[in-house]
Amino acid sequence: MAPQGKLDLDPEVVRTARRLAARAAEPIIAMARSHTTVSVERALLRLAGLAGADDGGRPWANHLADAVAAQTGLEHGLALPVWDALLNGPYGSLADLARDAAAGRAAFRLPGGADAAKAREAARRAAREGIGRVDRRRAERDRLLAELPPGGPPGDGPPRPLIYLIVATGDIYEDIPQAQAAAREGADVVAVIRSTGQSLLDFVPEGATREGYAGTYATQENFRLMRAALDEVSRELGRYVRLTNYASGLCMPEIAALAGLERLDMMLNDCMYGIIFRDINPRRTFIDQRFSRQVHARAGIVINTGEDNYLTTADAVDAAHTVIVSQLLNERFGHEAGLSDAQLGLGHAFEIDPAVPESFRLELAHAQLVRELFPDAPLKYMPPTKHMTGNIFAGYLLDAFFNLAGVMTGQSIILIGMMTEGIHTPWLSDRDLALENVRYVRDACGGLAEDFVPRPDGMLVQRARRVLAESVELLERVSDDGLLTAIAEGTFGVTRRPPDGGKGLEGVVPHADGYFNPAIEILDAEDPNGPEREARA
Incomplete structure (x- = not known):
């Protein structure tokens, strides 16, 4: 087959890269399918409606999961012991049972025979009801997108890139007016980044929060409040404004479930970010991310991956191929969990040192390569951060070049x-100027992507082919040695993370015969984007 696309990539090389990525991912997928974690089990409880916390802030979901783990273990799942106790005890709800469990008054067993069948059916009904709520929130988004379509150029021109802006003061009630102001100034996507360190908490905080460091806590109530605020400004502006948060860390599955229940639109959800940059155990991360992506697929949520972070610790020229390899792995893991191409917001970044000769041409080569490898994915392009020096004039110019490369x-x-970026947490005035920058470039360039065609066999084409070839070479090593070994050797982002190190390994449990989680059963059995989706909603 002849080379294709603006970069004349060899289709056979691209197919080889995907085949190797699938081979490298397969042992990880098998592990995720044969293990559970405490957060996967707690996510079932949250889908079934368990919310709230004790006076000290410890969630009832944690109390209930801990009590079951202590009495029966988690290798068979939480569902049978929990719903058996509900059916045979004096409990009107999961919350009642959790309160008794927290006080040491609840007894759990692994039921058998007819009792097991009854508990299994009751758990299935509860999981089906929770997933049904996720389905209804997805249908609600679909209706709003039809009623309030995102802005775009007039006529039949190509769609403009969505403008994504971060808001996070630590106080949700301060975030809301800032998010609404950003939407009025042109932001299409508002991201509420999490408070520093939340990914290391093995519980999800409860309620609206007003304190956070360099971010705002991800809680169900904070999700609800911000979603309502953005719906309000969406109706005011006549265009739907998307909401983003983070499904990562030790509570990745639970936060994914809460995002589906509260109709978030995008979630940061990368298969290796937590391992490399938060020292979360690799096994825990991969098991949790499969379930979280199943929920995202069902909820119609677009995931954002974190390959841009590799280039903050490794050289953006030398390590360009590690970004491609990670994207191909994220694609494979995402597809296996049910995500469509339209939900794969694969990440990359404009992070080459501006002092490197022809740095902009290199950036264009990398960005065009990613675009051609993943033509149907809603790619997320990240701005320069590593080489922002505090010279605001040079920084503003560098951001304009980034915006130009994106268009x-x-x-x-x-x-x-x-x-x-290199001085302080941005002020509102900084965000306003940044929005003005990207609006100007986006509007002035219009459909420039149609006219941008690199010279055949020119520098951009040669660079893209070289990065792709290096990606194939690395994928061959990863598929031979194993992805866990590659991570342990510091292949991605330089940092070394051994498979049995890091935080959260104690929460990983292999399935016993008869393991049962009705949420996984439903998500495994049903196509999240199939023709029956509207009927489910």
Whole structure:
């Protein structure tokens, strides 16, 4: 087959890369299918409606999961012991049972025979009801998108990239007016980043929060409040404004479930970010991420992956191929969990040192390569951060070049850069200027991506082919040695993370014969994007 696309990539090389990525991912998928974690089990409880916390802030879901684990273990799942106790005890709800469990007054067993069949059916009904609520929130989004379509150029021109802006003061009640102001100034996607360190908490905080460091806590109530605020401004503006948060860390599955229940639109959800940058155990992360992506697929949520982070610790030229390898792995893991191409917001970044000769041409080559490898994915392009020095004028110019690269290569989501990135947490005035920058470039360039065609066999084409070839070479090593070994050797982002190190390994449990989780059973059996979706909703 002849080379294709603006970069004349060899289709056979691309197929080889995907085949190797699938081979490298297969042992990880098998592990995720044969193990559970405490957070996967707690996510079932949350889908079944268990919410709230004790006076000390410890969630009832944690209390209930801990009590079951202590009495029966988790290798058979929480569902049978929990719903057996509900059916045979004096409990009107999961919350009643959890309170008794927290006080040491609840007894759990692994039922058999007819009792097991009854508990299994009751658990299935509860899981089906929770997943049904997720389905209804997805249908609600579909209706709002039809009623309030996102903005775009007039006529039949190509879609403009979505403008993605971060808001997070630590106080949800301060975040809300800032998010609404950002939407009025042109933001299409508002991301509420999490408070530093939340990914290391093995519980999800409860309620609306007003304190957080460099971010705002991800809680169900904070999700609800921000979603309502953005719906309000969406109706005011006549265009739907998307909401993003983070499904990562030790509570990744639970936060994914809460995001589906509260109709978030995008979630940061990367298969290796927590391992490399938060020292979360690799096994725990991969098991949790499969379930979380199943929920995202069902909820119609677009995931954002974190390959841009590799280039903050490794050289953006030398390590460009590690981004491609990670994207191919994220694609394979995402597809296996049910995500469509339209839900794969694969990440990359404009992070080459501006002092490198022809750095902009290199950036264009990398961005165009990603675009052509994943033509149907809503790619998320991240701005320069590593080489922002505090010179706000140079930073503003560098951000403009980033915006230009994003438009020229047809990126789907552009996270706006801040000229004060190297000085302080951006002020509202900084965000306003950054929005003005990206609006100007986006509107002035229009459909420039249609006209941008690299010279055949020119520098951009040669660079893209070289990065793809290096990606294939690395994928061959990873598929031979194993992905866990590659992570342990510091292949991605330089940092070394052994498979039995890091936080959260104690929460990983292999399935016993007869393991049962009705949420996984439903998500495994049903196509999240199939023709029956509207009927389910």
